[in-house]
Amino acid sequence: MSCQPRPATGGSKGVVDVLGGGGLYEHLIHLAKLCRLCGQMLSKHPTSYEVGNYFHLISRYVSVQEDDHNIHPKQFCKACYTGMLSPRNKWVPTATWATHRPNPNCAVCTNSRKMSLGGRPSKKKSTGRPKIDRSINATLDSLKVNSRVADIVIDNEDSFKERFGVANDSPFCCRICECVFVCPVSTPCEHLFCMSCVHNLFVSDFCVHFSCPTCHSQIHFQSLTPAPTYFQNILKKSDISCKQCNTNLTYDKATQHSHPSTSGSIVVHDRHYIHKQTINNLISQLTPQQKEDIGTVILREKLHASKDGATAVYRTRGQPLVTKLITKPQKSSADSTPATKRRRSLQLASIRDDISEGSAVQFQHEVTMAHRAGALDDPSSIKIKDVDMLTMRSMLRLSWKMTRKLKKWLKEHNIASDCEKKVRAQEAKVIGDNLEGEWVPLQFHNEERKETEITKTPLVKVSSLERKVMSLLDEYEKLNLLSFDDTRGEVWLKVGGDKGGSSFKMMLQICNVSRPNSVQNTIIVLMFNAVDSIFNLQLALQGFSAEVEQLTTKTWRGRPLRVFHFGDYAYLSKIYGLTGPNGCHCCLYCLASKQDMMKLATERGERQSRTLATLEEHLHQFNHSGSKRAKDHFNVVRQPLVTIPIDQVCPPGLHISLGLFLKHFNSMEKACHQLDLQTVAYLAPQDNPVNLSKNMVYMVERHRLEARLAEKEEERKDLMEQLSCFILLYPEEAASQPLQLLQESVKEKDSEINDVKVALNKSKKVSVASGMIAASLDQALQDMHVQRQAFHGMSFVGNHVHKCLKPDNIIRLTTRVADTMRQLCPDSEPLIREAEQVAATYRNLFTLFGRCHVAINTCGFLKDDKINELESNIKDYLHFFRTNFPTESVPPKMHLLEEHIVPWLRKWRATMGTMGEQGGESVHAQINNIKRDLRGYNNDLDLLLRTVKGQWLASNPQTYKLYM
Structure with missing residues (x-):
């Protein structure tokens, strides 16, 4: 793609000139789809790269330091990346970019639309070509020109042949004239002759065919071709001899020889070619x-x-x-004697050993393939084993009644399966006797009475955490799914909790698999249907901390076990005895206060890290002071419920992304509301503003009433001042007519003010996000199929945050602000510029935050270069936030991102997508699906026990392997 630049019309580089003329939203969408370097579509390649992350590499070929996001794309494709790294260094960038022009004058938009259409490119219509003269003379004349030996000019062919005669047995001898080749041509039978000799044959006989002098096959004049290039090269370097002076010289030097001669001989020294040509000549003469x-x-x-x-x-x-040698059989093996079968088997074994160099392995593979082929040909031989039947039952969430119907249907289609007894035995083997349930008194809040109650509630937990861990590791090892390269040769385990719906769940994950955070690798080890209050957690987790601490002292096949902890920040604060995220010293990892979090990194200095020892020390101080003023003791108020070291607690990367994105989106919504208010003030004086929504009309009417009320109050104030001045100046004329007129005017203004206030009270009030500009954000979310959680503070889920932070969607979301303002106030340049500034600010904010979000929530282990890149991105994001939003607060989640994400990665290398809470959050939906298919349980404890058993069956090593 090539876009010619257009001279700037003045003004700043970034906004005013580029955004003029409309269509910028579509233009930015097209830019997000194109490669910065070659201009091709990014969708043609599986991977794309951010230009900002490869400045040093790209700067060798093109300067991107002064790129404008409204003119230049921010990504480049895999092909350009490979081309820049190629050792041949032949790659060059081909795309040039210019400012946007109104459609249809923008070359970028036009070419992007053409490339987005897809399909096969249209073929150019052929305009024809000059007809070829198919006559003999024209064909032979053209062939004569093309058959000349390169770099050799022979003016007189007859004179050349007279000076350099050849022997009849030479391979460089024409079989017609028996002289050295001049302009050799090749026939379809691969024989070579001089062009002049062939031409004489056609002319003398007046026919289109001639008989080959070597093999006597018929040759058509149009089938002749110039001699092959390799033959011409050999001919040029072959030695010939001048007969008069007996001087040896090469064929290409013969024309420069000065001794005229009438005879000569050729001496050719390429023996391999002579041998091969001789054999070919002999074979060509055979039938x-x-x-x-x-x-x-x-x-x-x-x-x-x-x-x-x-x-x-x-x-x-x-x-x-x-x-x-394979003898053609006259009888099949079914009709042959044992001796014949044995001889054939030995022959096959010999051939198998020759082609595979391992006859036993090859034979085993043939038997396996034969067994599979037979099973496919004969459906009656297919049998579903108990393990597969159990896996299918758990994946489809079938009851035993539905399982029996399925087995009956399979049997009707000649597909056998193990009996129900074996399937139940396999289920009992997976669950074992390692799950138990009991009734425990837990705390509930009664909404009607506004008080706390204690009610017996079912609780299900694993009997032995150590036994469950060891059995899972053994199963994963049998399936060859464990890896210890990234975990320093250790076995890494994750335990964590979360409340979802009406139940709290403690979960276990094995981290030595390829996808440790998947729901198929998440096992519930404790569950109860109550809130996760401090009282309930202390009661339910009795003995759990001791099991976890004992687990860290064990080994599995000589490998030590290391336990990590995960969960959202509110849960982690409860587990480690802090007052919560609203405390003065709310950080779990350090002793920084909220005032310190607001400061720059260079101003706040070093802060002591929290450990289990510091927690115990601060708790002792808090208890010694009478359990008052928790902020004086770093907000430690309880004993930790688990003894997992704090440096092994994974920062909640998912909730960091959810919280910060919601914070920035709400901030953007408030900024849009301010633009709505300014728009209302601009449109209120107009008689009939068009293109307004219902809420916008309400806002305009209310603004008019407020303006009218302010005007009436100002008029009343002026009348009161006139009345006061009149009384002071003329106290003796208290009953005069001018004074009475002023008093009546004041009463009329009071009546008018009351009427306006009544109308203002009756007018409909509009919420913050009801203006057209603020509402356009919700419309953009709907276009991206993103829904806010209405019953959870209008928050977002993780997948929707990930979708919103994609570059295309960031542009789509922020561009709506300026586009809506242009639609409402097309003649107000100040309002349009302010809307563009708001859109550009939040576009940069979301882009910087999106880079951090993707890096921390991806699954895997990071190397030093990626960690350094993430650290730089976090610094850029926080610097931009503090510079452009100085009045906004720094929440604890932003502090975690700034201070504790990178130290965690440098120590363990594992991202939050690997060690975080994503898998635990997915279990809630899995439990709801399992409960939905359970019926006939009158006892809540039995229902909860059956639910956890179903979760164990749905999340086990066999199921995990199927989802890899």
């Missing part, structure tokens, strides 16, 4: 039957000379050709 007879004789001689009498080896310049 097909003669070739077959000679080949049969040679093959029999080689077979007779071989050791086994069945192998013939032909030497070549590369790998030898090996021929095996």
Whole structure:
């Protein structure tokens, strides 16, 4: 793609000139789809790269330091990345970019639309070509020009042949004139002749065919071609001899020889070519039957000379050709004698050993393939084993009644399956006796009475956490799914909790698999249907901390076990005895206060890290002071419920992304509301503003009433001042007519003010996000199929945050602000510029935050270069936030991102997408699906126990392997 630049019309580089004329939203969408370097579509390649992350690499070819996001794309494709890294260094960028022009004058938009259409490119209509003269003379004249030997000019062919005669047995001798080749041509039978000799044959006989002098096959004049290039090269370097002076010279030097001669001879020194050409000439003179007879004789001689009498080896310049003798059977093996079958088996074994160099392995593979082929040909031989039947039952969430119906249907279609007894036995083997349930008194809040109650509630937990961990590791090892390269040779485990719906769940994950945070790798080890209050957690987790601490002292097959902790920030604060995210010292990882979080990194200095020892020390101080003023003791108020070290607690990356994105989106919504208010103030004086929504009309009417009320109050104030001045100046005229008129005017203004206030009270009030500009954000979310959680503070879910932070969607979301303002106030340049500034600010904010979000929530282990890149992105994001939003607060989640994400990655290398809470959050939906299919349980404890058993069956190593 090539876009010619247009001269700037003045103003700043970034906004005013580029956004003029409309269509910028579509233009930015097109830019997000194109490669910065070659201009092609990014969708043609599976991977794309951010230009900002490869400045040093791209700067070798093109300068991107002064790129404008309204003119230049921010990404480049895989092909350009590979081209820049190619050792040949032949790659060059081909795309140039210019400012946007109104459609249809913008070359970028036009070419992007064409490339987005897809399909096969249209073929150019052929305009025809000049007709070729198919006559003999025209064809032969054209062939004569093309058949000349390169770099050799022979003016007189007859004189050249007279000076350099040849012997009849030379391979460079024309079989017609028996002289050295001049302008050689090739026939379809691969014989070579001089062009002049062939031309004389056609002209003398007046026909279109002639008989080949070598093999006597018929040759059409249009089938002649110039001699092959390799033959011409050999001919040029072959030695010939001048007959008069007996001087040896090469063919290409013959025209420069000064001794005239009438005869001569050619001496050719390329023996390999002579040998090959001689053989080809001999073979070409044989008939097909003669070739077959000679080949049969040679093959029999080689077979007779071989050791086994069945192998013939032909030497070549590369790998030898090996021929095996296989006797054509006259009877099938079913009708043959045992001796014949044995002989055939030995013959097959010999061939198998020759082609595989491992006959046993190859034979085993053949048996397996034969068994599979037979099973497919015969459906009655297919049988579903108990393990597969159990996996299918758990994946489809079938009851035993539905499982019996499925087995019956399979049987009708000749597909057998293990009996129900075996399937139940396999289920009991997976669950074992390692799950128990009990009734425990837990705390509930009664909304009607506004008080707290204690009610017996079912609780299900694993009997032995150690036994469950060891069994999972053994199962994963059998399936060859464990890896210890990234975990320093250790076994890494994750335990964590979360409340979802009406139940709280403690979960376990094995981190040595490829997808440790998947729901199929998440096992519930404790569950109860109550809130996760401090009282309930202390009661439910009795003994759990001891099991976790004991687990850290164990080994599995000589490998030590290390336990990590995950969960959202509110849960982690409860587990480690902090007052919560609203405390003065709310950080779990350090002793920083909220005032310190607001400061720059250079101003706040170093802060002591929290450990289990500091928690115990601060708790002792808090208890010693009478359990008052928790902020004086760093907000530690309880004993930790688990003893997992704090440096092994993974920062909640998912909730960091959710919280910060919601914070920035709400901030953008408030900024849009301010633009709505300014728009209302601009439109209120107009008589009939158009293109307004219902809420916008309400806002305009209310603004008019407020303006009218302010005007009436100002008029009343003026009347009161006049009345006061009149009384002070003329106290003796208290009953005069002017004074009475002023008093009546004041009463009329009071009545008018009351009427306006009544109308203002009756007018409909509009919420913050009801203006057209603020509402356009919700419309953009709907276009992206993103829904806010109405019953959870209008928050977002993780997948929707990830979708909103994609570059295309960031542009789509922020561009709506300026586009809506242009629609409402097309004549107000100040309002349009302010809307563009708001859109640009939040576009940069979301882009910087999106880079951090993707890096921390991806699954895997990071190297130093990626960690350094993330650290730089976090600094850029926080610097931009503090610079452009100085009045906004820094929440604890932003502090975690700034201070504790990078230290965690430098120590463990594992991202939040690997060690975070994503898998635990997914279990809630899994439990709801399992409960939906459970019926007939009158006892809540039995129902909860069956639910956890179903979760164990749905999340086990066998199921995990299917989802890899």
